[in-house]
Amino acid sequence: MESYYPDQTDLAILKLLQQEARLTYNEIGRRLHKSKSPIIERIRRLEKLGYIRGYVALLDYELLRDCMMAYVHIRLLDHSGTALKEFQSAVSSYPEVLECCHTTGEDDFILKVVTSSLQSYNAFLRQKLDSLPNIGQVSSSMVLAQAKHSTAVPF
Structure with missing residues (x-):
């Protein structure tokens, strides 16, 4: 597995996804002032490297x-x-x-x-x-x- 530590943009993406995993790529890009394509690439890389292990619904x-x-x-x-x-x-x-x-x-x-x-x-x-x-x-x-x-x- 490649050695990689998330940069500030990656960390901002991770923070947003922790708050609301159902955000669209467009919405994440809008909030971070980035276009959709680099957001998709970054999220896929974070998933591939194991920083994002999955998406779940939190129950009360x-x-x-x-x-x-x-x-x-x-x-x-x-x-x-x-x-x-x-x-x-x-x-x-x-x-x-x-x-x-x-x-x-x-x-x-x-x-x-x-x-x-x-x-x-x-x-x-x-x-x-x-x-x-x-x-x-x-x-x-x-x-x-x-x-x-x-x-x-x-x-």
Whole structure:
């Protein structure tokens, strides 16, 4: 993969797309005082190089009836490279896991998990997490309300 770091125009495009991914090439060009063609080329390059991994719709969890979120803090027994990769691979395959972060501090991993109910969350813990080898300790924090939800990277 070619070595490339986005310039100021690329960063401006990325910022706009983070705010509203459905902007047209023409609208992005208008806002950045550029024509449509270079905007298309830049966005395609940013996609090809992996700066833009995809486009999604952000949902409001609180408006979804059957939706609850939890942060799951996990400590592993074995911290070898193989054990860490196996854990990450296993939990990343679960659709309930939205994020899997390897962290510093007391916990080794923090998972962001969404299920339809407390009962389905309990089933996730018992049938999926508990079946994994190398789990030392698991603690959960249930989300009561979400004051901010953003995926935009500040730069």
